[in-house]
Amino acid sequence: METTNSTTPFGTNEYDYDVPVQEATLINPTVNPFDLVFHVDLFLCALVALFALATLPRAISRFSRIAEWKNGHILWNSDIEVRTRRREPQHVSEKTAGEGGGRGGTTEESHTLNSHTHLVRHPHAKEEGWTLPPHVQAWSSRVPPLARVLRYRLDSGFSLGQALVLGVYFLAVVYMSFYKSNPFGDALRTGFVAMSQIPLVYVLGAKNNVVGWVTAVGYEKLNYIHRFAGFMIVLASNVHALGYFYQWTLNGTLHKWIKEPSNIWAIVALVSLDICYFFSTPFWRRKAYNIFFNTHVLGFVLFLPAAYGHQASMLPYILAAAGALALDHLFRLLKTRLCHARIRALPTLCGGATRIELPALNAGWRAGQHVRVRVFSSALGWFGWCEVHPFTIACAAKTPEGLVLVCKKEGGWTGRLYEMAVVAGYGGEEGHERGVRIAVEGPYGGPGHAIFASYSAAIFFVGGSGITFALAAVQDLIQRDCEGASRLKLIEIIWSIQDASSLTPLIPQLTALVQQSIYTPLHIAVHYTRAASSLPAEPDHPEPINTPARSRKGSKVGLALGLGTRTRSRSRTRTGSRPSPTGTAPPPITRDGSGSKSSSSSSPKKDFLPPGLSLSAGRPRLGRTLDAAIQRTTAYASGVKGALDITGVVVGVCGPVGMADEAARVIGAVDPSRRWAVGGVEMHEETFGW
DSSP: OOOOOOOTTTOOSSSSSTGGGGOOOSSOOSSHHHHHHHHHHHHHHHHHHHHHHHHHHHHHHHSSSGGGGGGSSOOOOOOOOOOOOOOOOOOOTTTTTOSSOOOSSSOOOOOOOOOOOOOOOOHHHHOOOOOOOOOOGGGGGGHHHHHHHHHEEETTTEHHHHHHHHHHHHHHHHHHHHHHHOOOOHHHHHHHHHEEEEEEEHHTTSSSSSHHHHTTTTHHHHHHHHHHHHHHHHHHHHHHHHHHHHHHHHTTHHHHHSSSHHHHHHHHHHHHHHHHHHSSSSHHHHHHHHHHHHHHHHHHHHHHHHHHHOOOOGGGHHHHHHHHHHHHHHHHHEEEEEEEEEEEEEEEGGGSEEEEETTOBBBBBTTEEEEEEEOOGGGGOOOOGOOEEEBBOOOOOSSSTEEEEEEESSSSHHHHHHHHHHHHTTTTTTTEEEEEEEEEEEESSTTOOOOGGSSSHHHHEEGGGGHHHHHHHHHHHHHHHHHTTOOOOOEEEEEEEEEGGGGGGGGGHHHHHHHSSSSSSSEEEEEEEEESSSSOOOOOSSSOOOOEEOOOOGGGEEOOOOOOOOOOOOOHHHHHOOOOOOOOOOOOOOOTTTTTTEESSSOOGGOOOOTTTTEEESOOOOOHHHHHHHHHHTTTTHHHHHTTOOOOOOHHHHHHHHHHHHHHHHHTOOOOHHHHTOOEEEEEEEOOOO
């Protein structure tokens, strides 16, 4: 068919719109669009490779330890080494809140029904030698001013660093669209732009993707790029389609070309993209997640064949996208485990939560990672088995309980799961439990190549159900410390909750963690913001008090981790035991007619809390805690050897978006001289990007 040069109100066309896309020919072939988009894609790949090179030193450091090759990739079951103690410590249940002394370290409202004494291990490894993990600073932390700038929040949950990433990508797309072309008069160019970004959107939308692997960034943290790249494809595709519709309408040939099979497929592909975009807006993601998810799957699957039917020359890009999908689902299949789980209702924890135990899986993950869960039960509704939900793992690997999850009651699915656990009455008589079949997929996410045990101090700033992240991380750190594989000198947990009663189920486990922190002092500060208790308000954090404590390799340094005047005696350090806290027993827990638990006071009392665990009214002050941690950490650097042993402070954050914003602001405000003296302050944000 002969082509003609036509003129539009937007300028001179390079293409003839009076022919199908497949037959369109260049009138002014100054730029080959195939070559243009290909080279821009190479530029984007080079940027990804640059980030990968920046993380390479940490990757080499991490995988220099054989154990790291087995953790963080796939779930499995391992034989747990049983360690004996010369003297069993007193059970927490004898003196702490809510315990009737009948379960050996547990309570009817406890987070777990197992005894926590297995957490306290005799530190034989300390006597045999040290295997301290190597420490490598993050690339952004090597230049503190740069890290502070990149961490600056432009909006809630959106940093300047993320904005720069999106800005560079946006400029690349604009360059492809405008270089020697007018997108309003050259509709075909925007079609090439949309085509070139198809693999990127599909790769970043996958749970297992090569970008995440090489940069050590979880898919949930790359999701903001996936959403923006998807928006750019939708925008370019609509400009591409509207340009042709406009020209065909002017020429009076719309009815002719709209019937062409290639253009029918084009409309199908365009509708698929528009549906994906419309139902992926924040309203649908937050209010009707299932609609968002199902329309996304339908649109993703339908778009690829429709795009090929529209333009066969898109085949390489379509195959790349399809390959990313196939690779993702292959790894999902390899990462999925079907097993039996026990569920239990925790009514006082964060307004209601469900604890899931999977004893058959006890290894393969790293602290801070999450799994995706599918529950096979008719109690969740007709299509409840179709839903997959992510939950952070709430325990360290290789514990008798196996993999533990805490699912906060927030929506329809989690609400039905909680009701199923309540009806089962798993928290009642011993042996009366509810077993369900569960598919667990993962692990995913986590701290990347960072090793929390390689820092000198760790602070976990969590809110609500984010305590699961801190529980897993601290359990893992204390286990490493008992084995002589940790550089940590102090650990802090700051937990912000609405109601003080949320602390009650976790008192036995938190107390056990404090008991186990023989070599590295642990302080847990719980802050409640809702006036539901008669507890008097206390300071957010005690003033630093220097007292003698045993440090690495027997040296003595000043340290008191906010525990008042309590000191850790040498005899306690050697044996690993400590006196049980004293206090008055709480009101007995009774059961009402429905079988649910009730108490005259569901909130823990101040007298029951052991040393190292505090409860205060009001919002926490992270800045004050961070300052105290820096002061105590730098106290170890009394000599040249001590200064070399200071490897920085890591702040782990898991909770509402505003909590991460506050942490970024506080870390950015640290004085440069103090930051340098402590070896740097880094932040790990455990949030989901959807």
